[in-house]
Amino acid sequence: MEPLKQHTGLVYPLNRTNVDTDQIIPKQFLKRIERQGFGQFLFYNWRFNEDGSKKEEFSLNDPVYEGASILVGGENFGCGSSREHAPWAIQDFGFKVVIAPSFADIFYNNCFKNGILPIQLPIETTENMIKEAEDHPYELKVDLEKQEVTDGSRTVSFDIQPYHKEMLLNGWDEIAVTLTYQDKIDQYEQKLS
Amino acid sequence: MGQAKTIIEKIWNKHVVHEEEGKPDLLYIDLHLVHEVTSPQAFEGLRMSGRKVRRPDRTYATMDHNVPTVHRNVIKDAVSKKQMETLKANCEEFGVDLADIDHPDQGIVHVIGPELGLTQPGKTIVCGDSHTSTHGAFGALAFGIGTSEVEHVLATQSLWQSKPKTMEVKVEGKLGTGVTAKDLILAIIGKFGVRFGTGHVIEYTGEAVRNLSMEERMTVCNMSIEAGARAGLISPDETTVNYLQGRRHTPSGKEFDVAVDEWLSLASDEGAKYDQTVSIHANEIEPQVTWGTNPSQSVPVGGNVPDPLEVAEDADGVQRAIEYMGLEAGQSIQSIPVEHVFIGSCTNSRMSDLRRAADIVKGGRVHEGVKAIVVPGSQTVKQQAEAEGLDTIFLTAGFEWRDAGCSMCLAMNDDIVPPGERCASTSNRNFEGRQGNGARTHLVSPEMAAAAALEGRFVDVRKFASAVGG
Numbered sequence: 001m002e003p004l005k006q007h008t009g010l011v012y013p014l015n016r017t018n019v020d021t022d023q024i025i026p027k028q029f030l031k032r033i034e035r036q037g038f039g040q041f042l043f044y045n046w047r048f049n050e051d052g053s054k055k056e057e058f059s060l061n062d063p064v065y066e067g068a069s070i071l072v073g074g075e076n077f078g079c080g081s082s083r084e085h086a087p088w089a090i091q092d093f094g095f096k097v098v099i100a101p102s103f104a105d106i107f108y109n110n111c112f113k114n115g116i117l118p119i120q121l122p123i124e125t126t127e128n129m130i131k132e133a134e135d136h137p138y139e140l141k142v143d144l145e146k147q148e149v150t151d152g153s154r155t156v157s158f159d160i161q162p163y164h165k166e167m168l169l170n171g172w173d174e175i176a177v178t179l180t181y182q183d184k185i186d187q188y189e190q191k192l193s
Numbered sequence: 194m195g196q197a198k199t200i201i202e203k204i205w206n207k208h209v210v211h212e213e214e215g216k217p218d219l220l221y222i223d224l225h226l227v228h229e230v231t232s233p234q235a236f237e238g239l240r241m242s243g244r245k246v247r248r249p250d251r252t253y254a255t256m257d258h259n260v261p262t263v264h265r266n267v268i269k270d271a272v273s274k275k276q277m278e279t280l281k282a283n284c285e286e287f288g289v290d291l292a293d294i295d296h297p298d299q300g301i302v303h304v305i306g307p308e309l310g311l312t313q314p315g316k317t318i319v320c321g322d323s324h325t326s327t328h329g330a331f332g333a334l335a336f337g338i339g340t341s342e343v344e345h346v347l348a349t350q351s352l353w354q355s356k357p358k359t360m361e362v363k364v365e366g367k368l369g370t371g372v373t374a375k376d377l378i379l380a381i382i383g384k385f386g387v388r389f390g391t392g393h394v395i396e397y398t399g400e401a402v403r404n405l406s407m408e409e410r411m412t413v414c415n416m417s418i419e420a421g422a423r424a425g426l427i428s429p430d431e432t433t434v435n436y437l438q439g440r441r442h443t444p445s446g447k448e449f450d451v452a453v454d455e456w457l458s459l460a461s462d463e464g465a466k467y468d469q470t471v472s473i474h475a476n477e478i479e480p481q482v483t484w485g486t487n488p489s490q491s492v493p494v495g496g497n498v499p500d501p502l503e504v505a506e507d508a509d510g511v512q513r514a515i516e517y518m519g520l521e522a523g524q525s526i527q528s529i530p531v532e533h534v535f536i537g538s539c540t541n542s543r544m545s546d547l548r549r550a551a552d553i554v555k556g557g558r559v560h561e562g563v564k565a566i567v568v569p570g571s572q573t574v575k576q577q578a579e580a581e582g583l584d585t586i587f588l589t590a591g592f593e594w595r596d597a598g599c600s601m602c603l604a605m606n607d608d609i610v611p612p613g614e615r616c617a618s619t620s621n622r623n624f625e626g627r628q629g630n631g632a633r634t635h636l637v638s639p640e641m642a643a644a645a646a647l648e649g650r651f652v653d654v655r656k657f658a659s660a661v662g663g
């Protein structure tokens with residue numbers, strides 16, 4: 001996994017609450033056995049009409065947000081199914097950071113396994129970010145080491161578990177880390193039988 | 194005597210392999226259930242790094258999400274077929290037991306785990322599926338994981354997890370006649386919202402919960418994830434023990450007695466403290482119908498679709514939901530016509546669900562213009578239902594009787610609700626497009642779904658004599 005230390009990018013505002021994983025990636029795209037290539041299906045039913053043409057009214061289709069890499073959403077982002085296809089699609093589409101006032105647990109965890117940084121910020125802050133990005137596209141700079149998000153003039157800090165932080169900063173393969181505890185797992189299993 | 198503990202803490206403490214300040218705990222996983230949709234990339238990951246499945250004996254796989262429920266020998270969709278073949282090849286390569294599409298034990302992963310006795314009190318159980326919370330009905334700590342974690346558990350039989358907060362959801366009093374476990378959980382989510390459980394494991398307690406059968410408890414725990422909870426469970430008791438006795442994978446003879454003592458000792462201690470407690474009165478609950486696009490958007494069957502101008506919060510969201518659902522603000526629930534009825538899914542596809550729906554259907558006829566299907570949760574349920582003649586009751590009334598799978602719960606196979614059409618469904622999610630792009634889902638109990646099939650619209654099931662024991 002690619003380490004993520006700092007990131008500067010264009011903000012895409014998604015002003016909806018309870019964005020569920022069925023919306024992030026609809027089930028007709030879950031049949032693939034690969035891990036790559038899900039970005040084209042991100043928010044599919046919101047982005048495309050039945051005939052495959054783009055829905056102009058959906059903001060992600062607005063050219064001003066082209067190349068956006070920081071998604072700012074509403075409460076309970078990523079609720080619903082455990083499908084990791086959701087973070088795969090978000091990442092493959094080009095997003096590196098997702099900011100929301102609250103996240104669903106499984107989605108939040110899944111992000112770290114895929115080099116995406118989910119940041120929880122107070123709702124007043126996220127609502128301001130959404131409003132600002134809707135008015136005129138702008139960039140944010142995220143610094144994971146310092147745990148800060150800044151637009152150049154205002155800076156807010158965020159919380160993250162040290163374990164998650166380390167994982168992203170180092171781009172760790174979690175299984176390799178766990179396998180260094182193999183003797184502990186062996187001992188545990190011996191106790192079981 | 195030590196401090197009073199909840200079942201959640203007891204199970205957790207027993208499973209910690211390693212703990213360290215500032216880190217999540219490394220938690221041992223007793224049982225890993227696997228299905229075709231969230232596993233291919235995990236097995237591929239193992240292959241690429243030359244790793245093995247650490248404990249194939251603690252891993253069990255089936256096919257459910259994708260499988261056709263008619264004409265099973267021909268799978269038309271090439272991509273689905275590939276996904277199923279991939280699971281079969283992976284299970285062979287890594288030595289994992291598989292109930293594939295031709296296997297008599299095949300079924301929805303959350304139906305067969307309990308059925309086979311794999312699910313037991315005190316176990317930590319994971320699956321690449323959010324409704325793994327179902328197994329909590331037995332007093333197991335069971336939760337859904339993503340594909341990277343599936344790979345992690347395959348390779349290490351463990352997971353890094355931070356200790357969850359605990360929440361008690363207390364259900365006092367008794368459920369009325371014709372009011373089911375499904376109505377109970379819909380009412381709980383309706384009252385407290387889709388994220389009240391975030392970061393918590395819920396324990397359901399109280400008289401109404403104690404009175405539920407095992408299958409009803411599974412219905413309740415199944416939908417814990419719709420409340421945002423990491424898991425939901427119920428302390429084991431006599432009901433749990435009676436259900437488990439004699440199942441294929443439960444211990445037998447003397448070992449069973451030893452297991453029972455251990456199981457019962459897991460129940461939360463008197464006076465144990467939870468991080469939060471909420472309560473609800475069972476006798477206030479009525480049969481529920483969801484009108485919107487998340488499971489908290491439900492009202493009693495006698496109620497109306499809300500008016501966005503009158504709701505306390507998220508008026509935009511309510512408006513969007515009403516538009517998507519093709520309803521009018523203030524419209525009465527019983528005036529909503531249905532075109533599809535789906536009785537199935539890991540929430541409501543077990544024997545008791547089918548029996549109760551059949552009681553309503555008996556002697557009736559599916560309303561003109563309604564397409565109604567019954568999809569048993571497992572091939573075992575299907576066989577037993579046929580032995581009891583339930584298939585004949587459904588077929589005579591004009592329902593279709595299918596093979597086991599997830600089917601129209603998520604519409605990954607051919608069982609799809611067309612755009613703009615409306616379905617009364619016993620499943621657990623009414624998200625936009627869940628049952629097909631543009632499909633409109635109303636979540637209900639099996640008896641409410643059966644009644645809607647006969648009447649072509651939502652009706653109060655309590656008007657059927659059979660629902661009130663008459």
Ligand code: SF4
Binds near residue numbers: 301322538539599620
């Ligand atoms: S029945 Fe529905 S909710 Fe249950 S496992 Fe299958 S798809 Fe998921």
